[in-house]
Amino acid sequence: MNKTIILTSTAAGLLCLGAQAAIVNNNLTGNKEYDGWDRLGSSAPGLTTTTLSTGSGFGSNEAGSGDAMLLRVSGGHYPASxxxxxxxxxSTLRVSDTVTSFSDIRTVAITIVSWSNGDEGLPSGSFSSLPTLGFNGGSQALAADWFGTTRVGSVDFGGPIQTYAxxxxxxxxxxxxxxTSYDVSWGQIVHTGVLGIQLESADTYSLSNAVPEPSSALLAASAAILAFRRKRR
Structure with a gap:
């Protein structure tokens, strides 16, 4: 049975795009691999609409990252300022990775930093479809077992807009x-931005520190809004 948790909190300064710093501290245990995209704008070296949407995509660019790839499978998201x-x-976006430092992945955690198009702070404000995971080249499309959201700051887009991890x-x-390998795919809503992505895998399952406390009321509201949005579309 999938268990889903939502945590909402303020964390000013938690996100530091362009520096070697995790978006959230998951404190996963065991052997781990880490990839980060801390620059996803037009100033990121090597990132263009072409590199984002052809071949395997655009490689993780945060210092200390492995060799994971980010691909725009379809849609209109491009590297803007x-x-x-x-x-x-x-758009449909996908990250993929093959582990090389251990032999069996037991957990995967992904953090996506985004600002919303309505429904601020809820997944329905950023995602047209929630992330699903496939492994070893398969199409399992597994829903996440845990989920959390953390407010990380704001961007100026005709006025301040809150950003969430x-x-x-x-x-x-x-x-x-x-x-030994996996991919995570999700739908990103038009007029939303993706500022950064953090991807982690480990050979031991431990619950991410990003989601320590349950909030069933917020979860129910998020699910209802996302379902309503899908029906309207």
Missing amino acids: LGLYSFGSN FTFQWDLGSFGDPI
Whole structure:
């Protein structure tokens, strides 16, 4: 059974784009691999609409990262001054990675820093479809087992707009075969920005510190709004 938790908190200065710093401190245990995209705007070296949307995509660019890739599968998000942005359409984005430092992935956590198009602070304000995970080249499309959101600051986009770090985590311990590679795909809403992405995997499952406390009321509201938005579209 999937368990989902939402934590809302203020964390001024938690996100430091352009520096070697995690977006959130998940404190995963065991052997770990880390990838980060801390620059996703037009000033990021090597990042163009072409590198984002062709081949395997654009490699993680935070110092100390591994070799994970970010690909725009479809849609209109492109490297704008404030991150990946789209004027005209929703996008499908995907990150993928193959681990090399250990033999079996037991957990994956992804954090996506975004500002919303309505429904501030809720996943329905940033995502047209929530992240799902596949592994070993398969199409399992697993929903996350845990979820949390943390307010990390604001951007000036015709006025201040709050930005949030949305963290999703999967518990993969119930799968018998060794997991050595994975991908995470999600739908990003038009007129929302993606400022940064943090991707972690480990060979031991431990609950991310980004989601320590339950909030069933906020979860219910988020699910209802997302369902309503899908029906309207």
